[in-house]
Amino acid sequence: MHKPSAADWLEPAGIRFGQAEENELTAKCYAMLLRWIPFADSRYEEWERMPECGYFFGGSSWYGVDTARSITVYAALSVLGSYDERIAGCSRERLMRRAISGIRYLAFTHDSGPEHLVRVKGSNPYCSERKWGGQGDSYFMATQTGYSVYSIALASWLLWERLDEETRSLVRNVLFHYADRWCDAEPRDGVYGDTQAEENSWVAQGVAAAADMFPDHPRSGHWRRRFRKWAANSVTVSRDRYRADFQAHTERTHGVPVPFISTSTLHPDYTTENHGFVHPTYLALGINQRASHALFSLMSGTPAEPFALMNNGELYDRVIKKCCQSDGFMIPVQGQDWWYNRQHELAHAHAVLNVLHGNRDAARFERLALKRIGQIQSGNANGCFLEREGKACVIREGTQTVEDFENWAAQDVLHVYLLHAFGGPGVEPSDETEMSERLSGVSLFPYGGFVVRRTRNAFASFSWRNNIMGVCLGKDGIWLTTPVHASMTGTIRIAGHDGMAGWSNEDVVRDAEHASLEPRADGFGATVLIRRGGGELEQDAAFVALPDGRCVYAERLRAIRDCTIDDCRTGIVGVRNDKYPDVPESAEGTRALLLPGMLLTFEGFAGDASDEEQRLPAFPYVNVDDKMGYVLFGSGGIRYINKHRYKRWKGVENTLALNDAGRMSLKAGEARPCFAVVALPNRTMEQTAEAAERSMLLSDPTAPCLLLECGETIVFANFAFDHTAVCGERELAGAEVGLFEGVSRIRGSRISRSLDVEARKSGFAAQRLKLALTPFRYPYGASSDSTDTDYIAHDRAVTDEAALEGLALDVIVRENAVYVMNGGERPVDLRLSDERANVVRSIRVCAASFKELPLPLQAVERGRPPV
Structure with a gap:
């Protein structure tokens, strides 16, 4: 038998070059890498x-x-x-x-x-x-x-x-x-603030490089054992410590057993934090860095250690893909402090899940990410992956620009290429439409501190931890509007505050109290209390995501002590204005701000030019680029900042403040009127104007609660610490009126709403029925003094003032029934429409009486009158 010599130990494992294959995905990646070479070559020096x-x-x-x-x-x-x-x-x-x-x-x-x-x-x-x-x-x-x-x-x-x-x-x-x-150090534990998923996985990556490349080295067996532990402890939740299948890997130090799994690098909901918030980059790194071992295994034809893939599927399915937009990038629900175009790192993660885990959704997202990477690169005449003038895009002054990360993007594309060259094309990708519909819905991440609601063409999230902010995006995702820190909740600078500098919630809102969440299958409501400065000012904030993609943000400011606010800007939205020639639908390099009777355009670029500020009065509504609308209530004005200089580059990102309240002084106990905004993704300016006509703030702006009617939906928020009836009223408009769960009272030409809401809760109620007053004719055989419940109504509805005079009608809608009470002095004839049941019922309610009808409404059989 041949005894290995030192020369054998120092020779690497063989690569199966003959097994590398070409397929659709390798061709895409290889072509992009070829185009990158001239750019990289210009950055080479002897x-x-x-x-x-x-x-x-x-x-x-x-x-x-x-x-x-x-x-x-x-x-x-x-x-x-x-x-x-x-x-x-x-x-x-x-x-x-x-x-x-x-x-x-x-x-x-x-x-x-x-x-x-x-x-x-x-x-x-x-x-x-x-x-x-x-x-x-x-x-x-x-x-x-x-x-x-x-x-x-x-x-x-x-x-x-x-x-x-x-x-x-x-x-x-x-x-x-x-x-x-x-290799002999112990993996580190940690998930809050600075996850150890990144650190543990890069140690696993470095140790695996020696063990995988030199499998016959005398210490290779030891390196591999220790690599297993580093890899296994890279992507862990707390319950992994108790898995029985890891007991066989327990080691002993000085006779004392050392658990194989000794870390938690993810929260129990599979989110994790870096830079102080849930960060998409560091969710992907635990997958990507450990995958280098699996790639070596594919190239050498040896089995991959399962610990290098542990928890990948759970992390991907529970978190990553639920936050991915249509170009495969993960939306930063708690903000971003790196550059936005990081599709490359997500393409790498998608490829790992596709090739090594057979995940069909990953196969689809991978293709979407590669397409966008190719579009960005082809629009850069020099062939780079990120920014053509990358040196001008400073990420850290003196140490990092975007160009410093070009090689990271290129290596991620290379990893995708190698995974498919040696691992094959992967599985058949999910149908994009089917996948979008399946991923639609609400996902709650209680440990990460955020909630997500997806529809096919819209995305909403609210975060009540780390960075307290609300995000509402359309089908363009973060290519149009962006999740800047303090999105919606805003920046409020207080003169002479005595709070902790990093915990004052002025520019970045890190802390909230009394967080309350009401998740539903089709939306959610969230409510928080934010203490600004040193506690001089309290901000109640609510964020409600509606089933059709719309979102409502509402706030109320209240002084706890006398205070002066130097600058108050809330309802903040980031507006992205990059220019990539081959992404014209999302990145033309100009943005339009449309207001009633006014159009402003802004050219997007980064360079040696002063920022442009446009301060505008309070308009009832505004639209960005004829794609994203906002209906405003109680705004102090609008401010648009067209930025050209950036302390830390993320992209060409401007700021739109929908409530530019400016400087103010408040006495202890004084409250500002409520500010509210209805965000309308994928709406034109014309559609925004129509939505503004159908949106009404019913409640008193100074009340500690809010009731907002948005077309066929009622949005409510109770900022009080008591269960209360949230109330409001408006003029009747049109022939029909929507009925929502709760009480609707019609007195003459006005309608009031009342809805019981628990303390510190917000949410929405969809329209259950439509009601119209109708003239009628009696069915065959009935007399004019008939008290029959049902009658034959005309198609038209009553709209004249005479019909409304003296009207005193209360309608109570519950889950299973509707009660109609007529407190007036004459009979009232009504038509109730139940679109869910596709039924229309016409009823007469006599004076000083009521009718009860079960829900959903049931159709009534009628006899045919004789000819």
Whole structure:
């Protein structure tokens, strides 16, 4: 029997190059990567300190990612796929040489390389002319090099036959250094504020790189055992600690058993937090970073460890896909502090769920994401994936611009390519229409602190934790309006407040009290109390999502102590105004603000120009781009800020404040009148005007409750701490009046509504019936003094004032019955329409009497009068 030698241990596993196949998805990804090469090549520079060395994108970025992620693309395209030199702009041989030069640069400047060799001088002071690898860094920064270690492994593995022995030795040093340093550490626990899903999975990624690439190394077995633990502890909920199937993996330290699962990195509802809020990027990272092991397994033909895929399906089905918009990107329901066009990282996650889990919805979302990535790239003349002028888009002053993340986007597309090349096309994607209908409905995330309501063409969410905000989007998703921090709840700056600076709820609303949620199958109502400043000001806020996609936001401000508000802007909406030539339906680079009798247009761009502010009076309604309408009540004015300078780039994002109340002073106990807005996704300006005609604030604006009639829906909010009847009234308008659950009282030409609402609750009631007064003729055989319940009504309804004079009618609608009480001095003839039952009933209610009818209404058989 052959005894392995040291040379055998140092040779990597083989790649099944012959198993790589071309299919529809690999072709899409490969074409995009080819178009990216000329751009990346323009960011390559030679490094003269050592022979055959070079770097990409400046060579001194965090953790070596600038070059590490780039060389994986160069290495893969130099040995795989149908390479087209005309598109790439260079020979395949040059790709290979530059990939190898990047490997060498990274290996020489790593902590395991010669001490005197450091990275080049750059703009990032922490990385400039320093080594990388984490020596002397904190745990967070030191372990984060795991994804660069993995990238070196992937590029080197693809090109191993072309590497000289010096380069091979350098690569081994990098991989073994990381695996030995971190494999025996214990995974960390944490889900609030800064999830450990990201950290644990990048350690798993780095340790797996050594174990997967060098399976015959003497320590490979130990690395693999420890990788299992890191991977298993990357995406965990608290109940995973008690799973019996993990008992066999329990280890002992000094004779004491150490649980295999020792972490919770996700809340029990499978959400998690980073940067202090539920963040889409960090939900996907736990899937994507562990998937590097599964990709190595596909390429080498070895079984993947199930722990690298653990909980992927639950995380994806319960959270990710329920928040994805029509281009496959996950809507940031608690805001975003990275750039918006991150379809690449979600495309990677979708591909993992498609290829490795057989998820048909993921297969559909993956295709949608790849389509949008291709559209954005084809509109960038230089072939980049993100922003054509990426250096001008600053994410962190002095250390990061959008261009620094180009290689991340490219590597994600590469991962999608490799997953499909070695794992096949995946499963048949869900039908897009069927999937949209199936995903419609309400999803509650009580630990993440938000609720979502989807329809086929609209999305709504409200968050009562971390960032308290309401979001209402149309079919364009965040391409038209965006979930800026403090969406709807707004920014309120109080002069001289004495609260904690980071907890004052002024620019970012982090804290709310008395949160109450009323979820339904077709919508939801949410109510919160926000204390502003040092508690001088209280803001009651309600957000109601209606079944047809509309949303209602309402608020009331009340001073607890004397206070002066320097600036009050609520009803805030982010307006996106990017320009991508191949996304004309969503990103033309101009936005129109339509108001009654007025049209304002704004050009979107980022650059050295002052922001433009347009302050407008309070209009009854406004529309953005003839696509998103807002009907306003109690607004203090409208302000539109067309931004061109950004402290932290997310995209060309403007701000629309629907209630620009400005500066004010309030005495203790004084309350401002209620402000309310009805958001109308996918509505034109004409439709918005029609909605404004049919929307009425019935309640007293100064009352601690709200009743708003929006066409065929009543919206209510009770900000009081007592169960109360929420009331309001209006003039009768038209021949018919809608009836809602609760009490409707008609007195002459006015109708009042009353609905019992629990303390601190908000929600909606759909129209149950329509009522019209009607003249009538008697059925055959009946006399004019007949008291029969049913009669034959004319089709027309009474609208004249004489018919309304003296009218005193109370209608009570309950779940199973309607009661009609006539307190007037003459009979009243009515027509009740029940659209749900497709029944019309005509009744007479005599003076000082009432009728009861079961719901749904039942049709009445009538005899045919003789000819």
